[in-house]
Amino acid sequence: MKFCTVKQYFDDENNNNVTNGIATTVIPLPNKHLKIKANNKEMEQYEQELLRNVMPQELTKLILAANYLNFKEALDFFCRTVANAIQNKSVDYVRKFFGLESDFEPGEEEKLCKEFAWSFEGVDED
Amino acid sequence: MDYVNGQMSMRKANLIGDKKASFLRLVEERALSKEEKKKLQDSLVPYIPKDCISNILPRLPVESLQRSRFVCKPWYTIINSLKFIDDHLERSESVLIYRPDTFSVEAKLPQSESVPVLGQPNLNPTLKYYITFLEINNGRSKIGEYSVSCTGHIRAACNGLILLENKLKKGGFIVVNPVTRKLISLPMGTLCPADKESYGFAFCTFTGEYKVVHLFQDELRYIGYEILNLGTRVWRAVNGPFGLLRWLGCLPVLAIGALHWVPNIDSSDYLSILKGLGELWTKQLSIKTGCILDVVPLYSLRIKGDLVFKRDEDGSFYAYDFQLQVMRKIEIEKERLKMSGMYHPHVNSLISRSSRERSQDVFY
Numbered sequence: 001m002k003f004c005t006v007k008q009y010f011d012d013e014n015n016n017n018v019t020n021g022i023a024t025t026v027i028p029l030p031n032k033h034l035k036i037k038a039n040n041k042e043m044e045q046y047e048q049e050l051l052r053n054v055m056p057q058e059l060t061k062l063i064l065a066a067n068y069l070n071f072k073e074a075l076d077f078f079c080r081t082v083a084n085a086i087q088n089k090s091v092d093y094v095r096k097f098f099g100l101e102s103d104f105e106p107g108e109e110e111k112l113c114k115e116f117a118w119s120f121e122g123v124d125e126d
Numbered sequence: 127m128d129y130v131n132g133q134m135s136m137r138k139a140n141l142i143g144d145k146k147a148s149f150l151r152l153v154e155e156r157a158l159s160k161e162e163k164k165k166l167q168d169s170l171v172p173y174i175p176k177d178c179i180s181n182i183l184p185r186l187p188v189e190s191l192q193r194s195r196f197v198c199k200p201w202y203t204i205i206n207s208l209k210f211i212d213d214h215l216e217r218s219e220s221v222l223i224y225r226p227d228t229f230s231v232e233a234k235l236p237q238s239e240s241v242p243v244l245g246q247p248n249l250n251p252t253l254k255y256y257i258t259f260l261e262i263n264n265g266r267s268k269i270g271e272y273s274v275s276c277t278g279h280i281r282a283a284c285n286g287l288i289l290l291e292n293k294l295k296k297g298g299f300i301v302v303n304p305v306t307r308k309l310i311s312l313p314m315g316t317l318c319p320a321d322k323e324s325y326g327f328a329f330c331t332f333t334g335e336y337k338v339v340h341l342f343q344d345e346l347r348y349i350g351y352e353i354l355n356l357g358t359r360v361w362r363a364v365n366g367p368f369g370l371l372r373w374l375g376c377l378p379v380l381a382i383g384a385l386h387w388v389p390n391i392d393s394s395d396y397l398s399i400l401k402g403l404g405e406l407w408t409k410q411l412s413i414k415t416g417c418i419l420d421v422v423p424l425y426s427l428r429i430k431g432d433l434v435f436k437r438d439e440d441g442s443f444y445a446y447d448f449q450l451q452v453m454r455k456i457e458i459e460k461e462r463l464k465m466s467g468m469y470h471p472h473v474n475s476l477i478s479r480s481s482r483e484r485s486q487d488v489f490y
Binding site: 060067080082083087089091095100101103116 | 173174175177178181182183185186187189190192193194195196197198199201
């Protein structure tokens with residue numbers, strides 16, 4: 001049941017969503033999960049190992065892959081990691097991370113920033 | 127003829143050669159541009175669908191969430207949406223809030239300029255306290271402070287909203303969410319001595335409204351009950367069980383959709399509990415407790431389920447982990463914990479006073 005999407009992925013050759021590098025990271029995860037189901041700490045260690053070689057920017061691709069493959073545990077794990085990576089960072093950093101542009105009108109953004117000025121204290125350096 | 131043919135064939139050959147060359151060139155160019163395109167695509171961040179964003183955002187701490195509103199308009203809409211706020215509340219772990227003994231004295235009203243109230247000179251400058259919270263996680267604790275000050279005691283807290291006494295001229299109560307800093311003021315209930323009354327604050331899922339419940343004992347020692355809806359801000363009296371309570375010094379506990387008061391704490395093993403919210407009050411329940419530990423339960427962590435206890439002897443905290451079935455002592459910086467008054471369970475959320483009220487500034 002976890003692999004119906006994977007089968008579809010292999011059948012569907014023109015797939016832009018999941019590149020090869022990403023696939024090799026995501027697909028071994030279900031097996032590992034089954035093997036160390038009971039032991040949370042081991043799973044954590046394995047996850048840390050996995051992520052050591054991954055750039056923060058690649059995380060977004062990992063999320064897309066896990067989403068496309070319908071693989072909930074991996075998706076939750078990658079989302080958790082992204083949340084840790086962007087927490088306490090500035091708004092610009094978050095925009096660059098996700099490749100987003102501000103679509104606020106200049107006046108609107110200023111007004112909002114003034115209203116919530118206190119929420120910009122204590123931000124990490126980029 | 128041959129020569130001409132030859133020339134022609136040479137020209138043809140040249141032409142063909144040229145065509146081949148240009149064809150080759152075309153193929154090369156296309157290959158290059160594909161490579162460039164691929165490089166560009168690789169460096170571009172892919173578009174994340176909305177439900178993935180909704181999976182990432184609730185995991186952020188509230189301070190980051192406040193800022194994340196300004197990333198772009200869709201994020202602004204998501205974070206302000208009621209569904210998101212509720213989801214975020216579901217995932218947020220409880221903390222303990224309290225009012226510490228150290229306070230800051232506001233220098234805004236120097237003695238000479240203070241306006242006498244009712245003919246009495248204003249003797250005390252306004253004392254403001256900063257609400258502090260204690261987070262407990264895996265045997266460790268973290269103490270943080272909200273930049274929200276209060277002049278009176280914390281009376282109750284529910285879903286991230288705190289009910290505070292307002293000791294300023296107007297009196298009454300303030301309901302504030304220290305994370306969003308939105309607040310509203312409420313009138314006081316029936317006046318009576320502090321040890322003969324108790325306030326409870328809860329969300330009634332039935333009506334989708336926040337309610338404040340006030341139990342008080344009058345001179346004839348009868349118990350009066352009154353309720354205030356946060357929407358209407360008006361107190362109204364309700365009927366409750368007659369003559370059950372002897373002591374109202376304890377705080378009510380919110381569980382299973384109702385507020386529970388413990389009216390009698392005596393040497394017996396039985397705790398009688400008075401339970402109600404709104405117009406319906408059930409009869410008292412009795413449960414048997416085995417008093418082995420000399421610790422008092424304070425609250426349970428809403429997500430993890432650990433039960434947090436306090437030991438009155440030395441003021442230390444313990445947490446019982448149901449999964450590992452072990453009771454752990456919590457490391458706390460003792461100096462920061464000096465306080466008068468009670469601890470209240472609380473949660474950091476983005477809730478505003480009425481769950482039905484939509485935020486006015488939502489961008490589409």
